[in-house]
Each structure stands twice: as structure tokens, then as C-alpha cells.
Amino acid sequence: MFASNNLYKIIFERHKSNPHIDELVIISGYLGPKPVQDLKNLPLKVSVYYGMYGSDGINPHLHSKLLQCQAYNNLNIFYCTRGIHSKCYIWKSKGKIIDVISGSANFSMNGLTTPFREILSNVDHSTYNEIHEYENYIKDISIKCDNFISNKNRRHKFENKLSLSTHELVEQTRCRLSLLNKKGEVPNKSGLNWGYSSGNVSPGDSYLPVRKEHLRNHPNLFPPKQQKPSTNTTGRPHRHNDVIEIIWDDGVLMEGLLEQSQDFNGIKYPKAISSSPKKNILGSYLRSRLGLKPTEKVTKQHLESYGRSDVTVSMLTNGIYLFDFSSLDIRI
Template identity: 45%
Template sequence: MLYTEDLEELIFHRHQMHETDELIVLSGYLGPRPVARLEELPFNSTVIYGMYGSEGIKPTLHNSLTSIQGSAANLNIFYSQLPVHSKCYAWRRRGEIIHALVGSANFSVNGLTTPFREVLAETTFDTFRPLNAYIQHVLNNSISCLEIGTERIIESIINAEFCSMSLLGRDGEVQNAAGLNWGQNPNNHTTPNDAYIALRTQHIRDYPHLFQPKQINPQHLDNRGRMQRHNDSIEIIWDDGVTMEGLLEGSQPVNGMIYPKQISSFPAKAELGEYIRTRIGVPLGQPVRRHHLERYGRTDIQVSLLGDGVYKFDFSV
């Protein structure tokens, strides 16, 4: 069986079909949100970050994963010292694989929730033994996320791209009913704290590796019968360690391709607005103004890519 949609729910409910006591996740790249969700499962889970061996890991993602490791009693997170790009999900009983999925989907929100971009396929019984041996070989060459030294963390931030995204409108003020004040327009179908961060064409031109073009969704048509484009889910890790799920939404043409035009929180649009208001000391439900941001100490957010659909948002002063 081949799967192209709802991969996250597939992974987190597959154990209901099999008598298992362990889940092994081997993934080239990781996102903190699905890793943290493993604590909900009624058995032990092991997660291996595969590309650590060649790329190291960025400090923000490492700190998020070690925080999850410290709070989850039924989870072990490892970093492979071999460069491994595989994506394997194996359910075991008493150390033997009883069911497995392999394919292209990384264990991240972006890798598991974008329909038709990634696939996972069931493996057959005759692959269980060699797959188990392969996973054990990677594990034997892995270290706990709690054991690594700072040299591998520092190495991974060399040549990183950092995009400064302004929270102000083009007139130099926070917009009255857009951006951080998106929800302040009573005529919109929004709540007062709804917010987004504008993704401008210059950001895309200057940092082409940070933001990817939007893909067409073949199953969704607009009211004119035209195929709509995906709003890709991402994971956001803030400089203070807070994580949230985000959405690259809207559409704008850049260099002959269609890109998203804003970043919002997901599924609640107000999560982003509430978070920013709390950090800068503006009461919830009230509009944000430039002087609030200046009093806080900055009017922009520095954005960098940590991995597959995982971003760092730095709003520190």
C-alpha cells in the first residue's frame, strides 16, 4: 500500500492495527512538533536524526529536541554519526519488526502534512530482517542528543541565511488591519488577535533557499474550477524556545513562479498575535503600534531555516 496524504495521522495511529511495544523513527531531518507528540503513544519510541553526521544541528533545533527529551519518559532521541538520508518508520515487538513504512517523508510537520509531495509505502515481510539490521547499524553509530559537544552545533550555523522581516507596513507604521493587526478589522472574519507576518517579494528574491514556490493541489478547485495551491505547514521555533505550527499562505508571483505572501500561525491565527502582544507588553485584543515595538527594542523578526520546513524566528532584543 502506498500513501500520499495524511501521513502524520497514519504514523500516529498505525499501532492500533498491530500489537507493538516500540516505534523506531529514522529520518534525515526532524521537526520538534511530531517528535514531542510521540509522548502521547502508549509505548516507547526511538527517534534518530539522520543527517547530523554530515550537517550537524543548529542550536535552536538542538535545544528544542533536548527539552523534549528531558520531559518525555517514553522517548529516546539520537543523532546519527553516519550521514543518513533515509526515512523509515518501524513498529517492533520484542525487538523484531512487525510493520514498517519507508519513503520520502521526513519526520516534520512539513514532511508529513503536505499532500502528494511525499510518499510512504508499506514494506513486505521479507524486508523486516534486513531493515531491522539496517536500523540497528545506524543506532550503533549514533549518540544521544544529550551527549553531543558544542563543536557540532557551532559548525552547523556556518553559512546560514538570516532574513530580516519587518513588522511595519510600507509607511513605517504597523498597518491598521493587516500584519500584526490583521484581526482589528471588524469587517474581516477574524478575531482581534489574529496576525500574520508579511512575506515580501524582496525577501524571496534575496533569500531563495528560505522560501519555496507553492505547489498545485490537484484535489482542490476554486469557484472557477481552477486548481488551488497548497498552503504549506511549517514549524516555528522562537528564540525563547516557544514552538508553534505555522502556515505559508496566500499567493504572489515572483520571477514567473507563485510563492506564499504571508506567514500565520496554524490552526489558530490568533496564536501568533497573542504571542507577539505578550512579548512586547500590549494587552490582548488591542492594536499594535510602532511605538510598542520600539519600546520593546526591535521592529523586525530575523528568520532562518533550521531544516525541512523548520524555521527559527529570532525576536530577541
């Protein structure tokens, strides 16, 4: 097998090929919270190793989401204390390796749903002994994710890294997406009120606008449009839109899309951020925080009463974002 498409489906349905499979081991340079959360639905014992913790540390928001997943009965999450960039997926039966695939795809939505960006292929049976030795090495250098707080040296190093690069992080990977138009009002039929337009929309549909000033001031935050359509967890195509994972400031996890299109410096970039698989997931969520009904029309007065008229967007790692809509946001 060699695959560069529908990788999410391959990982989550591979066990069906052999009824004796009872365990899955995932070694991945980086992790996304959404696929880790989805592991709870597998009828398998699952161990997940976050490889690049050893060199990059981990953002507290991502760590918090992984801690929540650690509570699932079938799941154990580990952090490698040395930088591991490999991506390896191992299926077992009664402790014995019976299937392995490897390649470039991280265990994240971005890594598993973007066609032709990453690959996975079968590992030959003759190498299973070496795979077993490698897995044991990974085990030996790893700690449970709930030991993160007690790992003082790693925490101190990560905090120093943040303190030394705060200005750079703010400039390159953090921006504010206004919910108001150029007239200072909430648009009647776009943005938060997209569901009120006459297009192919549903009540409550919303999106966050990405403007050229955001692309200009934060060039590393929003990637150019894809050449091939991405897919969701069911394999449904999403045109040429990047799938992202959104962690909100209150801990809510949401699958999103970088969609629509605008030209900037001769390159096509996304013009909006919506939710997936339905556009009204974002609309209902933001309205709930504003104290409104799921499809109620949003006005500037609603935002003023809440105390916020923008959403702060920052990138935790590739394809994983933190969205902040807290009314007590700290301005930097």
C-alpha cells in the same frame, strides 16, 4: 499500502491496527521538533534517530528543542554519527518487528503534511530480518542526543562550517520581516492588527508580511506555492500553503503556514506567515512579548518601547525556521 497524503496521521495512528504494538522506531534523515514533541502522546516506547547529523551536524536551536523532548518518559532521541538519509518507521511487539513502512518522508511537519511531495509504503514481511540488521547498524553508529556537547569533534566541525559560511547563510537564509508598512506605521487592519479587519478573521489574528524584496534578496528562504493543499495534524486541508515549524528565540515552538499569494517572476509565492491551527496564536504570542493583552491593538509606540520593529527569519533546515524577536538582537 502506498500513501502520499495524510502521512502524519498514518505514522501516529498506525499502532491502533494491532493492540500488541508497544514500540515505535523512527529512522529519519531530518527531524522536525513538532512531530517529535507530539510523540509524547503515543502509548508506546519510541526511539528516534536523526540520520543526517553525521554529515550536517545540527543547529543549536533545533538541538535545544530535541533535548527538551528527550525528557519525555517514553522517548529516546539519538544522533547518527555517519550520514544516514533513509526514512524508515518500525513498529514492534515485545522487541519483535511486526510492521514497517518506508519511503521518502522525513519525520517533520513539512515531510508529513505536504500532499504528493513525499511517499510511504509497506515493507514486505520477508525483509524484516534485514530491517532488524539495519536497525542494529543504526544503533551501533548512534549517540544519545544529550551526548552532543561531549562529542567535541562533531561540534568543532559544525562550528567551523558555520564560521566559514556565515556570510552566505546571512545572504541566502536570513532576512528581516518588518512589522511596519511603507509609511513606517503598524497597519490598522493587517499584519499584527489583522484581527481588526472586516474579513473572515478573529480577534487577535496576526500575520507577518513577506514582501517581494524578501523573495528577491532571499530566494531560498520562501518556497513557491504548492499545487495541492497541505494538511494539519488532523488532516484538515490548508489550501496551497506550506506547513512550517517555527522555533522562536525564546524557545517557543509554533506551527506556521506560508500563506496568501503574490506573483514574483511569473511564479506564485507566499505573501504572509501565520500560525496554525489558529491565526491568533501568533498574535497572542507577539502581544505577550510586547506586554499587551491578547487582542490589544498594536501601535508603533509599542514596538519602539519594546525595542524592535521586525522579526528575523532564518531557515534551520527545510521547513524548519528560527524566528528572532529579541529586543537585544545582534545586527550582522
